[in-house]
Amino acid sequence: MTTIGHLINGEIYNDNNRTQDVFNPATGKAEKKVSLASKATVEKAIAAAQEAYPAWRNTPAIKRARVMFKFKELLEQNADKICQLIGQEHGKISHDAAGELQRGIENVEFACGAPELLKGEHSKNVGPNIDSWSEFQPLGVVAGITPFNFPAMVPMWMFPLAIVCGNTFILKPSERDPSSTLYIASLLKEAGLPDGVMNVINGDKEAVDTLLTDQRVKAVSFVGSTPIAEYIYATASANGKRCQALGGAKNHAIVMPDADMDNAVNQLVGAAFGSSGERCMALSVAVAVGDEAGDALVEKMQQAMQSLSVGEYSNANNDFGPVITQAHQDKVVGYISSAAEQGATLVVDGRNPKVEGYEDGFFVGATLIDNVTASMDSYKAEIFGPVLQVIRVKTMEEAMQLINDHEYGNGTCIFTRDGEAARYFSDHIEVGMVGINVPLPVPVAYHSFGGWKRSLFGDLHAYGPDGVRFYTKRKTITQRWPSSGVREGVSFAFPS
């Protein structure tokens, strides 16, 4: 059985530390092992990044950007292989993996604009003959810690931008599905990146804690669940690092009485069940305003869900695949059951899907639950499975209050035709990413990704313009030249 290693200083490295199984969630079988880095291995990576830093920092931004231009080409050329690696370990259907990869590539495209993005601010004559300007300089060695659900995209929210800004990088991807990430990172060398600028460490808490406490690591970007995000943020901050830590979500869509219902249902099906709902932007709660809207929504959803198909990644007819582990499957099923027990209506029950040939896979079918209330366990938690819950309210204010009361504030959406409703909603909702008739309002790569409340810890959002600020620090220079020397001939005698 293959053991997946680390990428340090341009070479694959295996430290014979502990290992962990990597499963194919569609078969339920462990097909590979992944090495879990020791503290020493992580420090080896940090040392490599540290050594590569001075030369990379001094490389002009346009040259750093050209590595990303080439990297984009290589990602596109090797897209099929990447999607296959994602499918085998994460389970998502190839077209979904291709979508993920494309969103990742968009961040590489943004990073290609580094020379423009890194422009500083220049002020002539802040005083008489005194000029001042601010530069945005790299931080040094920075780290990223990423989750299983987007093994290609989320790492590419981080390292392309960090690297074009002049930093060197250490990535600790999820140990559940590390292969696509490692392969992607290896393409950077082919794209011309000097060894040591990008390093990948597979591992668990030992690796993470080393990154969080080593004084050579200047910043940490994290995406994962809220309790871990909170730990990462507090630990990194207490160790003097800058940190952005993105956590969990519970994304609501308000369905207004004037919504284009067919369109809304169409959108909700993809947003709720795509990638088995294992997305931090998955729409997991629909809030119907008025019973007419609620009845129509539930009926049309039920219909639309009949054609959904769950299965193995390589079959393009499937809509979504298994969840990531046996334990997670149990958890999702548990939440569905609890909703039913606590009084909700189980309209479509996905607890026992039949997936022929994959009877041991970690599958959960698309599930629709009506008449959910705010006090149910299934409402409070982030389920991270293919489950859409419907709450019915009487007014838009009531719907908004629900959202504003929830601990998370990642994404949200409203379905309406009304300009005033949309504007009021987007202004007053306490959520960082807002969709108006857009159910998955993930910002494009040239904006930035970030939730509010307990969905993000830190000042700056991920990727986009905020990412540039996160991966650079400001230096302000104020300059006055002393009374003229050579200009007025003080130092040099001119022939008479």
Add this chain to the structure above:
Amino acid sequence: MTTIGHLINGEIYNDNNRTQDVFNPATGKAEKKVSLASKATVEKAIAAAQEAYPAWRNTPAIKRARVMFKFKELLEQNADKICQLIGQEHGKISHDAAGELQRGIENVEFACGAPELLKGEHSKNVGPNIDSWSEFQPLGVVAGITPFNFPAMVPMWMFPLAIVCGNTFILKPSERDPSSTLYIASLLKEAGLPDGVMNVINGDKEAVDTLLTDQRVKAVSFVGSTPIAEYIYATASANGKRCQALGGAKNHAIVMPDADMDNAVNQLVGAAFGSSGERCMALSVAVAVGDEAGDALVEKMQQAMQSLSVGEYSNANNDFGPVITQAHQDKVVGYISSAAEQGATLVVDGRNPKVEGYEDGFFVGATLIDNVTASMDSYKAEIFGPVLQVIRVKTMEEAMQLINDHEYGNGTCIFTRDGEAARYFSDHIEVGMVGINVPLPVPVAYHSFGGWKRSLFGDLHAYGPDGVRFYTKRKTITQRWPSSGVREGVSFAFPS
């Protein structure tokens, strides 16, 4: 004896909690008392700020800015009174206080540009007929905690910008010299600021800890010493707040052999001894490259220092005043003595200045110490007194290594005529604010203030463009309208 209270919801409030003496450092006598807020009092202020928030947030930025236009007028009209209050409690000479106030006003001027500064980013057609834009929305209730050395300026690094961004504010100024700060804050009401938007709490650790842990406070800006800054940053971060905490400094000037020496000395006198050296940007170490430069520097400094006069704030002929407390006076004198004991040369000794009529004042005279080395206690610590230490090195690289090895990285300066030397220095020095022939490279109000290394904890610098980002959070909205309704007559029948 007057007891200085708090400003809560537009009214002066005194909670009869503990009090502390406020000294006139020139006379050495306690002339007032200041109330130290209880937890309940701080919570009263937080509640006031919380209540004022929704209406203030919804006030158009231009209207918020107009309060600052008026506030600038009032600060200018009342400048003399403010300088007097500063002089009585802090001790700095009136012209120095006027300079401080002016730098504070510059931050108010910058805040007047709020409508421009708060512009978001708008993208048409991020997809077909899909638009996306990012807004910068206020955070809610935010707090500032400020030091004794700039009772007017440092608070104005914070609250004008925080307030024009739509936040409501709680300021905890230094309990050593609170009167000018309180008076300044009271002018905001006259400028038209609604009650509760700006609140001032005098206090000590009890007040600080309440601000750091109350969940209604969304962000904390701090300026003070590094150990406290570190505590503030770790505590605020662990409580889920955004935080910027500015700490100590040890600012070096490199004097190159080609420097315009008269100009350099001129600049150094002000930068080292102005405000008794109680500035986080004070130049406390001169690094002479080559003994010729060193000898010339020491000789000319010695000469220039003869005309310096230390004394009481209201005498405009004085150059600087007392230090802040008896304890601090002892500390400064202790460092001078230790340098002499550890082998440095005490060229000008300010340990026993005579200030007629103010024999009990906390005065230390301007002090020059030559042949200092990196291992001396006086070099390692931030003395925060009128003491300039000279280190002699052989090369510019050696000088830069000294600076890069120091734990602080606030400000630094090079004196040279040479373009290459200046550029190399500014590029490779690990310091956030760099002067080229400018000894106090405090960024102007439209840039941002921030050190590197252990001089600042946080992602974003204080005031200026970074201040705007610190006091706002990004919300990204993605909008698509459903297929045409009214436009194509779906909903409305037109008469035929």
Add this chain to the structure above:
Amino acid sequence: MTTIGHLINGEIYNDNNRTQDVFNPATGKAEKKVSLASKATVEKAIAAAQEAYPAWRNTPAIKRARVMFKFKELLEQNADKICQLIGQEHGKISHDAAGELQRGIENVEFACGAPELLKGEHSKNVGPNIDSWSEFQPLGVVAGITPFNFPAMVPMWMFPLAIVCGNTFILKPSERDPSSTLYIASLLKEAGLPDGVMNVINGDKEAVDTLLTDQRVKAVSFVGSTPIAEYIYATASANGKRCQALGGAKNHAIVMPDADMDNAVNQLVGAAFGSSGERCMALSVAVAVGDEAGDALVEKMQQAMQSLSVGEYSNANNDFGPVITQAHQDKVVGYISSAAEQGATLVVDGRNPKVEGYEDGFFVGATLIDNVTASMDSYKAEIFGPVLQVIRVKTMEEAMQLINDHEYGNGTCIFTRDGEAARYFSDHIEVGMVGINVPLPVPVAYHSFGGWKRSLFGDLHAYGPDGVRFYTKRKTITQRWPSSGVREGVSFAFPS
């Protein structure tokens, strides 16, 4: 009878050239005369501006901005006097004049942000150790030529920004109502502006042509009618100047069937008749989509217009005043008559308003014309009077086609509740300033004002960010320092 002179180099100057009568349009009587500058007088102003330029250009932006901070105070203190001067010569009611002044002051407020607005772009390491930055430097002497309809506001679209950018200015206001403009300009001296930086020339074509052809004038901003704008633009361009020339308008509002009709009518009354319709953003055509909307609109407009009162400027109960001249009154009346003759329905006829005590004033009453068509003379021309014409169409596309076919493209508006209709309209309408339920979509001072098609000639819009670019030119500096000199001791021997 007073003769109004010029402001040159800080002094009022009268050149005894030709003069012209200045009327009070409410009484119909000439009450003052205005001097019309000779070529020599204009050249005297240019020379003054030229001489003041070098010192003003070198004044730090923050100091230039502080003149504007003070100027704002003075404008607010003298608002009543300014409104009176406007009323006496232009005729607009005092509350309308106050509104105009306020919009002018907003441009002064924007100009106060000069230090931020003038920041250049700085790029570190465009090549190895090569830096490059762009500065925005002033142009030199620039000129503004402004119309009668906003004697306070339109000049303030220009000179505050031009001046804070470091230029010196020559203003040629309208000779119909020059007094308020001249008075406003005179306040700048009190605000601390050095003599010669701001100059005012009253005059006619002789003055204009001197400004357009003198090589010392680097740029011309113009607001007026399209034929003159076209002449100004072609002449200034052929003389090597940069030019922005704003011309005429015909602003349409589309009233959709789902519009909030009461609100729409409310807005239209002000937008069509305010300031007697003598605004380049006046809404002069309402396009009703569907006859239901058309009927409701006409009926409600007719009702709303009953309470409108036309009269003299100082009576605050009046809604609007006279038009500017006898000739213009005749022209407006002529267009009304022609519409009736060409088949339109004259719903409310304002041709013979009775204004007691002001029987010789140039008054036209509020007029509503229904069933107008695109071929009528009254539709093709810019009437610039208190006349609202209604066109009825069947579809929104038809309404938009009308607008896109008109030669002007200044402002437009749609009344609807529907998000999709609003977005489609704003995207596809060939007009520079678009309102969604906002009938006079004049951009705020921190955006920029400009029409499309034959409403503006030039690349950059007026005031706001575009104004900054118009009044500055880019200089790009690329810098590399030769191999180290003083740094490596090439030039200086260090003692061994």
Add this chain to the structure above:
Amino acid sequence: MTTIGHLINGEIYNDNNRTQDVFNPATGKAEKKVSLASKATVEKAIAAAQEAYPAWRNTPAIKRARVMFKFKELLEQNADKICQLIGQEHGKISHDAAGELQRGIENVEFACGAPELLKGEHSKNVGPNIDSWSEFQPLGVVAGITPFNFPAMVPMWMFPLAIVCGNTFILKPSERDPSSTLYIASLLKEAGLPDGVMNVINGDKEAVDTLLTDQRVKAVSFVGSTPIAEYIYATASANGKRCQALGGAKNHAIVMPDADMDNAVNQLVGAAFGSSGERCMALSVAVAVGDEAGDALVEKMQQAMQSLSVGEYSNANNDFGPVITQAHQDKVVGYISSAAEQGATLVVDGRNPKVEGYEDGFFVGATLIDNVTASMDSYKAEIFGPVLQVIRVKTMEEAMQLINDHEYGNGTCIFTRDGEAARYFSDHIEVGMVGINVPLPVPVAYHSFGGWKRSLFGDLHAYGPDGVRFYTKRKTITQRWPSSGVREGVSFAFPS
């Protein structure tokens, strides 16, 4: 003999209008013909561009940018072929052509950042519940007219940016060397650009005048000589188009007494003689401050020039090639002779170079002329040949006065080590692009290219951020939604 045609709507088109010979300047022989487009042919291209516009305008910016990502790949893959085509018709040595192509590609790289570059400005709450934002929309059909000296680079200053901004384009390249330009344009189709978005018209004045007067063309970018630039600017402006017209240059380098002379000479050789001096940024005048600097400069230049080799494009050992035509060769030689006749010292005479095997080629050797004065014809004119003239002055002020008095203000440079001299120079020199020890200060692609005085007509510089503004127009939208409809249930009854 091949006849080079046009590229219209994705197809090569030959209209059998007039033709003109295309020479190989190294052999002096006409080896191809180029078709000169009739008015009808140009109108066909305009019609194609007009038709392609609506769909291209509506294509999301990121998709437009992806065409440029692919285009960059294709340019790199086909670099050799492009350099060969340039060499055959222009004559520049392959390594020089490769450099030109690389600078062109850098503009394509910049254009890849379109989504970021096209962001508009968004303002929340410009008034209560009123939002306003500015979009930068494309102009429509725009045209570029480019010179012979950079057949690859200068067109790429224009069309990549114009196209990613959403415009459609018509390029009229130089008829002297059209093949590389046409080939480059043809690669866009392979890169995925829809037909009609990019069109190339070969031609002469007939074609140019059609572009300048056709109302469908909205903007014209031009690079060429000043008299033509002036004609283009005046004509395009009078026809209501926006225009930027870049003209001639006379670029001076000041050599200060403290310059690193070896470095300066090294740089000057390339900057004066590279590409035979046929560059609008060529350094054609060296101004030595003081005779010591002058003598050293002339002596070292003379030495350095001995190793220069002029010859045919494909021999990589050659430093530069022939000039473009026989007539131009005669003109350059004539200026050299006139300088000698008018009293200058001909130090190195390049009038009769021997190029074995290419005796009929249009070669001029590297020429150095000392003791030139401002009154000589050779000084006043732009020679555009491999000729460096030396002027000797006594002071830096005198040197700067010379430059500021010249009619052109394109580029300039100073050689010095002194920070103050460099800063004074860059601040006060009336030139748009300034080098400090950089002899060819062509701004990088993410800044903008533009001279001052009679070197550029127009408000905005070419390419970079100014290019984005030139190829877009601002639309400002102000939006207020009427009092709530669906939100408060006015329109929809909720079940009770």
